[in-house]
Amino acid sequence: MRPGANRRPSGRPRRRLSVRAFLQLSVLAALSTIVLKTAAWWVTGSVGLLSDALESFVNLAAALFALAMVTIASAPADDEHPYGHNKAEYFSSGFEGLLIFGASLAIAWAAVQRWLAPQPLEGVGLGVALSVVSSVINGGLAAAMLRAARRHDSIVLEADARHLMTDVWTSIGVAGGVLLVPLTGLLWLDPLLAIAVALNILREASSLLRRSVDGLMDRALSDDERASIDAVLHDMASDDVRFDHLRTRRAAGAKFCQLHLHAPATWTLGRAAAEREAVERRLIAAVRGLRVTIELLPAGQEPPGVRTP
Incomplete structure:
Protein backbone atom coordinates (compact mmCIF):
# COMPACT_ATOMS: atom_id res chain seq x y z
CA MET A 1 0.00 0.00 0.00
CA ARG A 2 1.38 3.41 -0.93
CA PRO A 3 2.16 5.97 1.85
CA GLY A 4 -0.91 7.65 3.23
CA ALA A 5 -3.24 5.29 1.37
CA ASN A 6 -6.74 4.67 2.60
CA ARG A 7 -7.05 1.16 4.02
CA ARG A 8 -10.61 -0.09 3.68
CA PRO A 9 -12.22 -2.82 5.74
CA SER A 10 -13.51 -5.99 4.13
CA GLY A 11 -17.17 -6.97 4.06
CA ARG A 12 -18.53 -3.97 2.13
CA PRO A 13 -19.93 -6.04 -0.81
CA ARG A 14 -21.71 -8.32 1.66
CA ARG A 15 -23.21 -5.30 3.42
CA ARG A 16 -24.50 -3.87 0.13
CA LEU A 17 -26.10 -7.17 -0.87
CA SER A 18 -27.83 -7.48 2.50
CA VAL A 19 -29.14 -3.91 2.42
CA ARG A 20 -30.42 -4.33 -1.14
CA ALA A 21 -32.12 -7.63 -0.27
CA PHE A 22 -34.00 -6.07 2.64
CA LEU A 23 -35.07 -3.09 0.55
CA GLN A 24 -36.38 -5.45 -2.14
CA LEU A 25 -38.38 -7.24 0.55
CA SER A 26 -39.66 -3.84 1.66
CA VAL A 27 -40.94 -3.16 -1.87
CA LEU A 28 -42.78 -6.50 -1.90
CA ALA A 29 -44.21 -5.85 1.57
CA ALA A 30 -45.41 -2.39 0.50
CA LEU A 31 -47.18 -3.84 -2.55
CA SER A 32 -48.86 -6.48 -0.39
CA THR A 33 -50.01 -4.02 2.27
CA ILE A 34 -51.29 -1.59 -0.37
CA VAL A 35 -53.61 -4.30 -1.66
CA LEU A 36 -54.72 -5.36 1.83
CA LYS A 37 -55.25 -1.87 3.25
CA GLY A 45 -65.38 3.21 3.93
CA SER A 46 -63.27 4.22 6.93
CA VAL A 47 -61.14 7.32 6.46
CA GLY A 48 -58.88 5.98 9.20
CA LEU A 49 -58.17 2.87 7.13
CA LEU A 50 -57.79 5.08 4.06
CA SER A 51 -55.06 7.04 5.85
CA ASP A 52 -53.36 3.74 6.67
CA ALA A 53 -53.50 2.72 2.99
CA LEU A 54 -52.03 6.05 1.87
CA GLU A 55 -49.04 5.52 4.13
CA SER A 56 -48.37 2.19 2.40
CA PHE A 57 -48.02 4.05 -0.91
CA VAL A 58 -45.41 6.20 0.84
CA ASN A 59 -43.66 3.01 1.98
CA LEU A 60 -43.48 1.81 -1.62
CA ALA A 61 -42.10 5.07 -2.99
CA ALA A 62 -39.57 5.29 -0.17
CA ALA A 63 -38.34 1.71 -0.67
CA LEU A 64 -37.92 2.23 -4.42
CA PHE A 65 -36.00 5.48 -3.89
CA ALA A 66 -33.87 3.80 -1.21
CA LEU A 67 -32.93 1.05 -3.66
CA ALA A 68 -31.79 3.67 -6.15
CA MET A 69 -29.72 5.51 -3.54
CA VAL A 70 -28.10 2.32 -2.26
CA THR A 71 -27.07 1.54 -5.84
CA ILE A 72 -25.45 4.97 -6.11
CA ALA A 73 -23.83 4.65 -2.66
CA SER A 74 -22.25 1.31 -3.64
CA ALA A 75 -20.39 2.87 -6.58
CA PRO A 76 -16.61 2.81 -6.03
CA ALA A 77 -14.62 5.94 -5.29
CA ASP A 78 -13.46 7.95 -8.30
CA ASP A 79 -11.47 11.10 -9.04
CA GLU A 80 -14.46 13.37 -8.34
CA HIS A 81 -15.60 11.39 -5.27
CA PRO A 82 -12.40 10.10 -3.61
CA TYR A 83 -14.28 9.14 -0.44
CA GLY A 84 -16.95 7.20 -2.32
CA HIS A 85 -20.68 7.84 -2.66
CA ASN A 86 -21.89 6.64 0.75
CA LYS A 87 -23.72 9.86 1.59
CA ALA A 88 -26.33 9.05 -1.05
CA GLU A 89 -27.97 6.97 1.68
CA TYR A 90 -28.77 10.15 3.60
CA PHE A 91 -30.71 11.47 0.61
CA SER A 92 -32.84 8.34 0.81
CA SER A 93 -33.80 8.84 4.45
CA GLY A 94 -34.39 12.55 3.81
CA PHE A 95 -36.63 11.78 0.83
CA GLU A 96 -38.55 9.28 2.95
CA GLY A 97 -39.04 11.95 5.59
CA LEU A 98 -40.45 14.35 2.98
CA LEU A 99 -42.81 11.66 1.69
CA ILE A 100 -44.07 10.93 5.20
CA PHE A 101 -44.57 14.65 5.77
CA GLY A 102 -46.65 14.93 2.59
CA ALA A 103 -48.68 11.86 3.50
CA SER A 104 -49.49 13.31 6.92
CA LEU A 105 -50.91 16.45 5.32
CA ALA A 106 -53.03 14.41 2.89
CA ILE A 107 -54.34 12.24 5.72
CA ALA A 108 -55.19 15.25 7.86
CA TRP A 109 -57.09 16.86 4.97
CA ALA A 110 -59.14 13.70 4.38
CA ALA A 111 -59.85 13.42 8.10
CA VAL A 112 -61.13 16.99 8.34
CA GLN A 113 -63.48 16.41 5.40
CA ARG A 114 -64.87 13.27 7.06
CA TRP A 115 -65.21 15.11 10.38
CA LEU A 116 -67.37 17.72 8.68
CA ALA A 117 -69.46 15.03 6.95
CA PRO A 118 -69.48 11.83 9.11
CA GLN A 119 -70.46 8.54 7.47
CA PRO A 120 -71.37 5.13 8.98
CA LEU A 121 -68.91 2.26 8.52
CA GLU A 122 -69.65 -1.11 6.91
CA GLY A 123 -67.91 -4.50 6.88
CA VAL A 124 -65.80 -3.53 9.88
CA GLY A 125 -64.81 -7.09 10.82
CA LEU A 126 -63.37 -7.96 7.41
CA GLY A 127 -61.70 -4.58 7.05
CA VAL A 128 -59.96 -4.86 10.42
CA ALA A 129 -58.85 -8.43 9.64
CA LEU A 130 -57.20 -7.28 6.41
CA SER A 131 -55.48 -4.45 8.28
CA VAL A 132 -54.16 -6.85 10.92
CA VAL A 133 -52.66 -9.14 8.27
CA SER A 134 -50.82 -6.18 6.73
CA SER A 135 -49.53 -5.20 10.19
CA VAL A 136 -48.09 -8.68 10.73
CA ILE A 137 -46.22 -8.44 7.42
CA ASN A 138 -44.81 -4.99 8.20
CA GLY A 139 -43.99 -5.82 11.81
CA GLY A 140 -42.01 -8.94 10.96
CA LEU A 141 -40.04 -7.18 8.23
CA ALA A 142 -39.40 -4.08 10.37
CA ALA A 143 -37.95 -6.16 13.23
CA ALA A 144 -35.60 -7.98 10.85
CA MET A 145 -34.56 -4.73 9.17
CA LEU A 146 -33.76 -3.03 12.48
CA ARG A 147 -31.44 -5.91 13.41
CA ALA A 148 -29.76 -5.67 10.00
CA ALA A 149 -29.50 -1.87 10.31
CA ARG A 150 -27.59 -2.20 13.58
CA ARG A 151 -25.39 -4.93 12.13
CA HIS A 152 -24.48 -2.94 9.00
CA ASP A 153 -24.73 0.64 10.36
CA SER A 154 -27.23 1.45 7.61
CA ILE A 155 -29.34 4.59 7.99
CA VAL A 156 -31.33 3.50 4.91
CA LEU A 157 -32.47 0.28 6.56
CA GLU A 158 -33.06 2.01 9.89
CA VAL A 168 -47.60 -1.07 12.40
CA TRP A 169 -48.56 0.91 15.50
CA THR A 170 -50.66 3.20 13.35
CA SER A 171 -52.55 0.24 11.91
CA ILE A 172 -53.13 -1.24 15.35
CA GLY A 173 -54.53 2.04 16.65
CA VAL A 174 -56.73 2.55 13.60
CA ALA A 175 -58.04 -1.01 13.69
CA GLY A 176 -58.94 -0.72 17.37
CA GLY A 177 -60.64 2.61 16.83
CA VAL A 178 -62.60 1.40 13.81
CA LEU A 179 -63.92 -1.48 15.89
CA LEU A 180 -65.15 1.02 18.48
CA VAL A 181 -67.14 3.09 15.97
CA PRO A 182 -70.07 0.61 15.51
CA LEU A 183 -69.95 -0.31 19.21
CA THR A 184 -70.24 3.27 20.45
CA GLY A 185 -72.06 4.90 17.53
CA LEU A 186 -69.53 7.75 17.67
CA LEU A 187 -68.83 8.42 13.98
CA TRP A 188 -66.35 11.17 14.81
CA LEU A 189 -63.95 8.54 16.21
CA ASP A 190 -62.97 7.56 12.67
CA ASN A 200 -47.78 10.45 14.55
CA ILE A 201 -46.19 10.09 11.12
CA LEU A 202 -45.44 13.82 11.08
CA ARG A 203 -43.30 13.27 14.18
CA GLU A 204 -41.49 10.41 12.43
CA ALA A 205 -40.89 12.60 9.36
CA SER A 206 -39.27 15.31 11.50
CA SER A 207 -36.93 12.76 13.09
CA LEU A 208 -35.83 11.32 9.73
CA LEU A 209 -35.20 14.75 8.20
CA ARG A 210 -33.20 15.87 11.22
CA ARG A 211 -30.96 12.78 11.09
CA SER A 212 -30.45 13.08 7.33
CA VAL A 213 -29.33 16.70 7.55
CA ASP A 214 -27.05 15.82 10.46
CA GLY A 215 -25.45 13.01 8.44
CA LEU A 216 -24.76 15.27 5.46
CA MET A 217 -22.75 17.64 7.67
CA ASP A 218 -19.75 15.32 8.29
CA ARG A 219 -20.52 14.33 11.84
CA ALA A 220 -17.65 12.85 13.87
CA LEU A 221 -17.71 9.25 15.08
CA SER A 222 -19.49 8.44 18.33
CA ASP A 223 -17.78 8.87 21.70
CA ASP A 224 -17.49 5.08 22.10
CA GLU A 225 -15.87 4.69 18.68
CA ARG A 226 -13.50 7.58 19.36
CA ALA A 227 -12.59 6.00 22.72
CA SER A 228 -11.76 2.72 20.95
CA ILE A 229 -9.48 4.57 18.52
CA ASP A 230 -7.78 6.48 21.34
CA ALA A 231 -7.20 3.23 23.23
CA VAL A 232 -5.45 1.64 20.24
CA PHE A 243 0.34 10.03 16.92
CA ASP A 244 -1.44 13.37 16.49
CA HIS A 245 -3.97 15.34 14.42
CA LEU A 246 -6.64 12.64 14.64
CA ARG A 247 -9.83 13.43 12.73
CA THR A 248 -12.90 11.24 12.25
CA ARG A 249 -16.11 11.46 10.26
CA ARG A 250 -19.04 9.28 9.27
CA ALA A 251 -20.79 8.85 5.91
CA ALA A 252 -23.73 6.42 6.25
CA GLY A 253 -22.18 3.01 7.05
CA ALA A 254 -18.64 4.17 6.21
CA LYS A 255 -16.43 5.58 8.96
CA PHE A 256 -13.24 7.51 8.28
CA CYS A 257 -10.20 8.12 10.46
CA GLN A 258 -7.19 10.29 9.53
CA LEU A 259 -4.06 10.92 11.61
CA HIS A 260 -0.31 11.47 11.56
CA LEU A 261 2.22 8.85 12.67
CA HIS A 262 5.62 10.29 13.68
CA ALA A 263 8.56 7.87 13.59
CA PRO A 264 12.34 8.44 13.94
CA ALA A 265 13.99 9.76 10.78
CA THR A 266 16.63 7.04 11.16
CA TRP A 267 14.05 4.29 10.53
CA THR A 268 13.98 2.66 7.12
CA LEU A 269 10.90 3.24 4.99
CA GLY A 270 10.06 -0.44 5.27
CA ARG A 271 10.10 -0.37 9.07
CA ALA A 272 7.94 2.78 9.21
CA ALA A 273 5.47 1.32 6.70
CA ALA A 274 5.22 -1.90 8.70
CA GLU A 275 4.47 0.09 11.85
CA ARG A 276 1.78 2.05 10.06
CA GLU A 277 0.20 -1.13 8.71
CA ALA A 278 0.10 -2.63 12.20
CA VAL A 279 -1.67 0.48 13.51
CA GLU A 280 -4.15 0.39 10.64
CA ARG A 281 -5.04 -3.24 11.29
CA ARG A 282 -5.58 -2.61 15.00
CA LEU A 283 -7.83 0.39 14.32
CA ILE A 284 -9.94 -1.49 11.76
CA ALA A 285 -10.33 -4.37 14.22
CA ALA A 286 -11.37 -1.95 16.99
CA VAL A 287 -14.04 -0.03 15.02
CA ARG A 288 -16.26 -1.89 12.57
CA GLY A 289 -16.42 -0.35 9.10
CA LEU A 290 -13.50 2.03 9.74
CA ARG A 291 -11.42 3.34 6.84
CA VAL A 292 -7.99 4.52 7.97
CA GLU A 302 4.76 18.62 10.65
CA PRO A 303 3.23 19.22 7.19
CA PRO A 304 3.32 22.86 6.04
CA GLY A 305 0.64 24.94 7.71
CA VAL A 306 0.07 22.45 10.57
CA ARG A 307 0.89 23.49 14.11
CA THR A 308 2.33 21.07 16.61
CA PRO A 309 -0.34 20.34 19.28
Missing part, protein backbone atom coordinates in the same frame (compact mmCIF):
# COMPACT_ATOMS: atom_id res chain seq x y z
CA THR A 38 -56.95 -0.53 0.15
CA ALA A 39 -59.32 -3.50 0.31
CA ALA A 40 -59.93 -2.76 4.01
CA TRP A 41 -60.83 0.84 3.18
CA TRP A 42 -63.02 -0.23 0.25
CA VAL A 43 -64.97 -2.66 2.42
CA THR A 44 -65.49 -0.30 5.38
CA ALA A 159 -35.19 4.73 8.28
CA ASP A 160 -37.27 2.21 6.35
CA ALA A 161 -37.63 -0.07 9.37
CA ARG A 162 -38.71 2.72 11.71
CA HIS A 163 -41.20 3.93 9.14
CA LEU A 164 -42.62 0.40 8.86
CA MET A 165 -42.81 0.08 12.64
CA THR A 166 -44.64 3.40 12.83
CA ASP A 167 -47.03 2.00 10.24
CA PRO A 191 -61.68 10.99 11.53
CA LEU A 192 -60.17 11.57 14.98
CA LEU A 193 -58.07 8.43 14.54
CA ALA A 194 -56.99 9.59 11.10
CA ILE A 195 -55.81 12.91 12.55
CA ALA A 196 -53.87 11.01 15.24
CA VAL A 197 -52.23 8.95 12.49
CA ALA A 198 -51.25 12.14 10.65
CA LEU A 199 -49.66 13.66 13.78
CA LEU A 233 -3.24 4.69 19.66
CA HIS A 234 -2.34 4.91 23.34
CA ASP A 235 -1.41 1.23 23.36
CA MET A 236 0.77 1.50 20.25
CA ALA A 237 2.51 4.78 21.11
CA SER A 238 6.10 4.53 22.39
CA ASP A 239 9.26 6.57 22.85
CA ASP A 240 9.81 6.25 19.09
CA VAL A 241 6.25 6.47 17.77
CA ARG A 242 3.82 9.35 18.31
CA THR A 293 -5.61 7.05 6.41
CA ILE A 294 -2.26 7.50 8.18
CA GLU A 295 0.39 9.97 7.02
CA LEU A 296 3.96 9.03 7.90
CA LEU A 297 6.19 11.85 9.15
CA PRO A 298 9.69 12.03 10.70
CA ALA A 299 9.67 12.73 14.43
CA GLY A 300 9.38 16.46 15.12
CA GLN A 301 8.21 17.35 11.64
Whole structure:
Protein backbone atom coordinates (compact mmCIF):
# COMPACT_ATOMS: atom_id res chain seq x y z
CA MET A 1 0.00 0.00 0.00
CA ARG A 2 1.38 3.41 -0.93
CA PRO A 3 2.16 5.97 1.85
CA GLY A 4 -0.91 7.65 3.23
CA ALA A 5 -3.24 5.29 1.37
CA ASN A 6 -6.74 4.67 2.60
CA ARG A 7 -7.05 1.16 4.02
CA ARG A 8 -10.61 -0.09 3.68
CA PRO A 9 -12.22 -2.82 5.74
CA SER A 10 -13.51 -5.99 4.13
CA GLY A 11 -17.17 -6.97 4.06
CA ARG A 12 -18.53 -3.97 2.13
CA PRO A 13 -19.93 -6.04 -0.81
CA ARG A 14 -21.71 -8.32 1.66
CA ARG A 15 -23.21 -5.30 3.42
CA ARG A 16 -24.50 -3.87 0.13
CA LEU A 17 -26.10 -7.17 -0.87
CA SER A 18 -27.83 -7.48 2.50
CA VAL A 19 -29.14 -3.91 2.42
CA ARG A 20 -30.42 -4.33 -1.14
CA ALA A 21 -32.12 -7.63 -0.27
CA PHE A 22 -34.00 -6.07 2.64
CA LEU A 23 -35.07 -3.09 0.55
CA GLN A 24 -36.38 -5.45 -2.14
CA LEU A 25 -38.38 -7.24 0.55
CA SER A 26 -39.66 -3.84 1.66
CA VAL A 27 -40.94 -3.16 -1.87
CA LEU A 28 -42.78 -6.50 -1.90
CA ALA A 29 -44.21 -5.85 1.57
CA ALA A 30 -45.41 -2.39 0.50
CA LEU A 31 -47.18 -3.84 -2.55
CA SER A 32 -48.86 -6.48 -0.39
CA THR A 33 -50.01 -4.02 2.27
CA ILE A 34 -51.29 -1.59 -0.37
CA VAL A 35 -53.61 -4.30 -1.66
CA LEU A 36 -54.72 -5.36 1.83
CA LYS A 37 -55.25 -1.87 3.25
CA THR A 38 -56.95 -0.53 0.15
CA ALA A 39 -59.32 -3.50 0.31
CA ALA A 40 -59.93 -2.76 4.01
CA TRP A 41 -60.83 0.84 3.18
CA TRP A 42 -63.02 -0.23 0.25
CA VAL A 43 -64.97 -2.66 2.42
CA THR A 44 -65.49 -0.30 5.38
CA GLY A 45 -65.38 3.21 3.93
CA SER A 46 -63.27 4.22 6.93
CA VAL A 47 -61.14 7.32 6.46
CA GLY A 48 -58.88 5.98 9.20
CA LEU A 49 -58.17 2.87 7.13
CA LEU A 50 -57.79 5.08 4.06
CA SER A 51 -55.06 7.04 5.85
CA ASP A 52 -53.36 3.74 6.67
CA ALA A 53 -53.50 2.72 2.99
CA LEU A 54 -52.03 6.05 1.87
CA GLU A 55 -49.04 5.52 4.13
CA SER A 56 -48.37 2.19 2.40
CA PHE A 57 -48.02 4.05 -0.91
CA VAL A 58 -45.41 6.20 0.84
CA ASN A 59 -43.66 3.01 1.98
CA LEU A 60 -43.48 1.81 -1.62
CA ALA A 61 -42.10 5.07 -2.99
CA ALA A 62 -39.57 5.29 -0.17
CA ALA A 63 -38.34 1.71 -0.67
CA LEU A 64 -37.92 2.23 -4.42
CA PHE A 65 -36.00 5.48 -3.89
CA ALA A 66 -33.87 3.80 -1.21
CA LEU A 67 -32.93 1.05 -3.66
CA ALA A 68 -31.79 3.67 -6.15
CA MET A 69 -29.72 5.51 -3.54
CA VAL A 70 -28.10 2.32 -2.26
CA THR A 71 -27.07 1.54 -5.84
CA ILE A 72 -25.45 4.97 -6.11
CA ALA A 73 -23.83 4.65 -2.66
CA SER A 74 -22.25 1.31 -3.64
CA ALA A 75 -20.39 2.87 -6.58
CA PRO A 76 -16.61 2.81 -6.03
CA ALA A 77 -14.62 5.94 -5.29
CA ASP A 78 -13.46 7.95 -8.30
CA ASP A 79 -11.47 11.10 -9.04
CA GLU A 80 -14.46 13.37 -8.34
CA HIS A 81 -15.60 11.39 -5.27
CA PRO A 82 -12.40 10.10 -3.61
CA TYR A 83 -14.28 9.14 -0.44
CA GLY A 84 -16.95 7.20 -2.32
CA HIS A 85 -20.68 7.84 -2.66
CA ASN A 86 -21.89 6.64 0.75
CA LYS A 87 -23.72 9.86 1.59
CA ALA A 88 -26.33 9.05 -1.05
CA GLU A 89 -27.97 6.97 1.68
CA TYR A 90 -28.77 10.15 3.60
CA PHE A 91 -30.71 11.47 0.61
CA SER A 92 -32.84 8.34 0.81
CA SER A 93 -33.80 8.84 4.45
CA GLY A 94 -34.39 12.55 3.81
CA PHE A 95 -36.63 11.78 0.83
CA GLU A 96 -38.55 9.28 2.95
CA GLY A 97 -39.04 11.95 5.59
CA LEU A 98 -40.45 14.35 2.98
CA LEU A 99 -42.81 11.66 1.69
CA ILE A 100 -44.07 10.93 5.20
CA PHE A 101 -44.57 14.65 5.77
CA GLY A 102 -46.65 14.93 2.59
CA ALA A 103 -48.68 11.86 3.50
CA SER A 104 -49.49 13.31 6.92
CA LEU A 105 -50.91 16.45 5.32
CA ALA A 106 -53.03 14.41 2.89
CA ILE A 107 -54.34 12.24 5.72
CA ALA A 108 -55.19 15.25 7.86
CA TRP A 109 -57.09 16.86 4.97
CA ALA A 110 -59.14 13.70 4.38
CA ALA A 111 -59.85 13.42 8.10
CA VAL A 112 -61.13 16.99 8.34
CA GLN A 113 -63.48 16.41 5.40
CA ARG A 114 -64.87 13.27 7.06
CA TRP A 115 -65.21 15.11 10.38
CA LEU A 116 -67.37 17.72 8.68
CA ALA A 117 -69.46 15.03 6.95
CA PRO A 118 -69.48 11.83 9.11
CA GLN A 119 -70.46 8.54 7.47
CA PRO A 120 -71.37 5.13 8.98
CA LEU A 121 -68.91 2.26 8.52
CA GLU A 122 -69.65 -1.11 6.91
CA GLY A 123 -67.91 -4.50 6.88
CA VAL A 124 -65.80 -3.53 9.88
CA GLY A 125 -64.81 -7.09 10.82
CA LEU A 126 -63.37 -7.96 7.41
CA GLY A 127 -61.70 -4.58 7.05
CA VAL A 128 -59.96 -4.86 10.42
CA ALA A 129 -58.85 -8.43 9.64
CA LEU A 130 -57.20 -7.28 6.41
CA SER A 131 -55.48 -4.45 8.28
CA VAL A 132 -54.16 -6.85 10.92
CA VAL A 133 -52.66 -9.14 8.27
CA SER A 134 -50.82 -6.18 6.73
CA SER A 135 -49.53 -5.20 10.19
CA VAL A 136 -48.09 -8.68 10.73
CA ILE A 137 -46.22 -8.44 7.42
CA ASN A 138 -44.81 -4.99 8.20
CA GLY A 139 -43.99 -5.82 11.81
CA GLY A 140 -42.01 -8.94 10.96
CA LEU A 141 -40.04 -7.18 8.23
CA ALA A 142 -39.40 -4.08 10.37
CA ALA A 143 -37.95 -6.16 13.23
CA ALA A 144 -35.60 -7.98 10.85
CA MET A 145 -34.56 -4.73 9.17
CA LEU A 146 -33.76 -3.03 12.48
CA ARG A 147 -31.44 -5.91 13.41
CA ALA A 148 -29.76 -5.67 10.00
CA ALA A 149 -29.50 -1.87 10.31
CA ARG A 150 -27.59 -2.20 13.58
CA ARG A 151 -25.39 -4.93 12.13
CA HIS A 152 -24.48 -2.94 9.00
CA ASP A 153 -24.73 0.64 10.36
CA SER A 154 -27.23 1.45 7.61
CA ILE A 155 -29.34 4.59 7.99
CA VAL A 156 -31.33 3.50 4.91
CA LEU A 157 -32.47 0.28 6.56
CA GLU A 158 -33.06 2.01 9.89
CA ALA A 159 -35.19 4.73 8.28
CA ASP A 160 -37.27 2.21 6.35
CA ALA A 161 -37.63 -0.07 9.37
CA ARG A 162 -38.71 2.72 11.71
CA HIS A 163 -41.20 3.93 9.14
CA LEU A 164 -42.62 0.40 8.86
CA MET A 165 -42.81 0.08 12.64
CA THR A 166 -44.64 3.40 12.83
CA ASP A 167 -47.03 2.00 10.24
CA VAL A 168 -47.60 -1.07 12.40
CA TRP A 169 -48.56 0.91 15.50
CA THR A 170 -50.66 3.20 13.35
CA SER A 171 -52.55 0.24 11.91
CA ILE A 172 -53.13 -1.24 15.35
CA GLY A 173 -54.53 2.04 16.65
CA VAL A 174 -56.73 2.55 13.60
CA ALA A 175 -58.04 -1.01 13.69
CA GLY A 176 -58.94 -0.72 17.37
CA GLY A 177 -60.64 2.61 16.83
CA VAL A 178 -62.60 1.40 13.81
CA LEU A 179 -63.92 -1.48 15.89
CA LEU A 180 -65.15 1.02 18.48
CA VAL A 181 -67.14 3.09 15.97
CA PRO A 182 -70.07 0.61 15.51
CA LEU A 183 -69.95 -0.31 19.21
CA THR A 184 -70.24 3.27 20.45
CA GLY A 185 -72.06 4.90 17.53
CA LEU A 186 -69.53 7.75 17.67
CA LEU A 187 -68.83 8.42 13.98
CA TRP A 188 -66.35 11.17 14.81
CA LEU A 189 -63.95 8.54 16.21
CA ASP A 190 -62.97 7.56 12.67
CA PRO A 191 -61.68 10.99 11.53
CA LEU A 192 -60.17 11.57 14.98
CA LEU A 193 -58.07 8.43 14.54
CA ALA A 194 -56.99 9.59 11.10
CA ILE A 195 -55.81 12.91 12.55
CA ALA A 196 -53.87 11.01 15.24
CA VAL A 197 -52.23 8.95 12.49
CA ALA A 198 -51.25 12.14 10.65
CA LEU A 199 -49.66 13.66 13.78
CA ASN A 200 -47.78 10.45 14.55
CA ILE A 201 -46.19 10.09 11.12
CA LEU A 202 -45.44 13.82 11.08
CA ARG A 203 -43.30 13.27 14.18
CA GLU A 204 -41.49 10.41 12.43
CA ALA A 205 -40.89 12.60 9.36
CA SER A 206 -39.27 15.31 11.50
CA SER A 207 -36.93 12.76 13.09
CA LEU A 208 -35.83 11.32 9.73
CA LEU A 209 -35.20 14.75 8.20
CA ARG A 210 -33.20 15.87 11.22
CA ARG A 211 -30.96 12.78 11.09
CA SER A 212 -30.45 13.08 7.33
CA VAL A 213 -29.33 16.70 7.55
CA ASP A 214 -27.05 15.82 10.46
CA GLY A 215 -25.45 13.01 8.44
CA LEU A 216 -24.76 15.27 5.46
CA MET A 217 -22.75 17.64 7.67
CA ASP A 218 -19.75 15.32 8.29
CA ARG A 219 -20.52 14.33 11.84
CA ALA A 220 -17.65 12.85 13.87
CA LEU A 221 -17.71 9.25 15.08
CA SER A 222 -19.49 8.44 18.33
CA ASP A 223 -17.78 8.87 21.70
CA ASP A 224 -17.49 5.08 22.10
CA GLU A 225 -15.87 4.69 18.68
CA ARG A 226 -13.50 7.58 19.36
CA ALA A 227 -12.59 6.00 22.72
CA SER A 228 -11.76 2.72 20.95
CA ILE A 229 -9.48 4.57 18.52
CA ASP A 230 -7.78 6.48 21.34
CA ALA A 231 -7.20 3.23 23.23
CA VAL A 232 -5.45 1.64 20.24
CA LEU A 233 -3.24 4.69 19.66
CA HIS A 234 -2.34 4.91 23.34
CA ASP A 235 -1.41 1.23 23.36
CA MET A 236 0.77 1.50 20.25
CA ALA A 237 2.51 4.78 21.11
CA SER A 238 6.10 4.53 22.39
CA ASP A 239 9.26 6.57 22.85
CA ASP A 240 9.81 6.25 19.09
CA VAL A 241 6.25 6.47 17.77
CA ARG A 242 3.82 9.35 18.31
CA PHE A 243 0.34 10.03 16.92
CA ASP A 244 -1.44 13.37 16.49
CA HIS A 245 -3.97 15.34 14.42
CA LEU A 246 -6.64 12.64 14.64
CA ARG A 247 -9.83 13.43 12.73
CA THR A 248 -12.90 11.24 12.25
CA ARG A 249 -16.11 11.46 10.26
CA ARG A 250 -19.04 9.28 9.27
CA ALA A 251 -20.79 8.85 5.91
CA ALA A 252 -23.73 6.42 6.25
CA GLY A 253 -22.18 3.01 7.05
CA ALA A 254 -18.64 4.17 6.21
CA LYS A 255 -16.43 5.58 8.96
CA PHE A 256 -13.24 7.51 8.28
CA CYS A 257 -10.20 8.12 10.46
CA GLN A 258 -7.19 10.29 9.53
CA LEU A 259 -4.06 10.92 11.61
CA HIS A 260 -0.31 11.47 11.56
CA LEU A 261 2.22 8.85 12.67
CA HIS A 262 5.62 10.29 13.68
CA ALA A 263 8.56 7.87 13.59
CA PRO A 264 12.34 8.44 13.94
CA ALA A 265 13.99 9.76 10.78
CA THR A 266 16.63 7.04 11.16
CA TRP A 267 14.05 4.29 10.53
CA THR A 268 13.98 2.66 7.12
CA LEU A 269 10.90 3.24 4.99
CA GLY A 270 10.06 -0.44 5.27
CA ARG A 271 10.10 -0.37 9.07
CA ALA A 272 7.94 2.78 9.21
CA ALA A 273 5.47 1.32 6.70
CA ALA A 274 5.22 -1.90 8.70
CA GLU A 275 4.47 0.09 11.85
CA ARG A 276 1.78 2.05 10.06
CA GLU A 277 0.20 -1.13 8.71
CA ALA A 278 0.10 -2.63 12.20
CA VAL A 279 -1.67 0.48 13.51
CA GLU A 280 -4.15 0.39 10.64
CA ARG A 281 -5.04 -3.24 11.29
CA ARG A 282 -5.58 -2.61 15.00
CA LEU A 283 -7.83 0.39 14.32
CA ILE A 284 -9.94 -1.49 11.76
CA ALA A 285 -10.33 -4.37 14.22
CA ALA A 286 -11.37 -1.95 16.99
CA VAL A 287 -14.04 -0.03 15.02
CA ARG A 288 -16.26 -1.89 12.57
CA GLY A 289 -16.42 -0.35 9.10
CA LEU A 290 -13.50 2.03 9.74
CA ARG A 291 -11.42 3.34 6.84
CA VAL A 292 -7.99 4.52 7.97
CA THR A 293 -5.61 7.05 6.41
CA ILE A 294 -2.26 7.50 8.18
CA GLU A 295 0.39 9.97 7.02
CA LEU A 296 3.96 9.03 7.90
CA LEU A 297 6.19 11.85 9.15
CA PRO A 298 9.69 12.03 10.70
CA ALA A 299 9.67 12.73 14.43
CA GLY A 300 9.38 16.46 15.12
CA GLN A 301 8.21 17.35 11.64
CA GLU A 302 4.76 18.62 10.65
CA PRO A 303 3.23 19.22 7.19
CA PRO A 304 3.32 22.86 6.04
CA GLY A 305 0.64 24.94 7.71
CA VAL A 306 0.07 22.45 10.57
CA ARG A 307 0.89 23.49 14.11
CA THR A 308 2.33 21.07 16.61
CA PRO A 309 -0.34 20.34 19.28
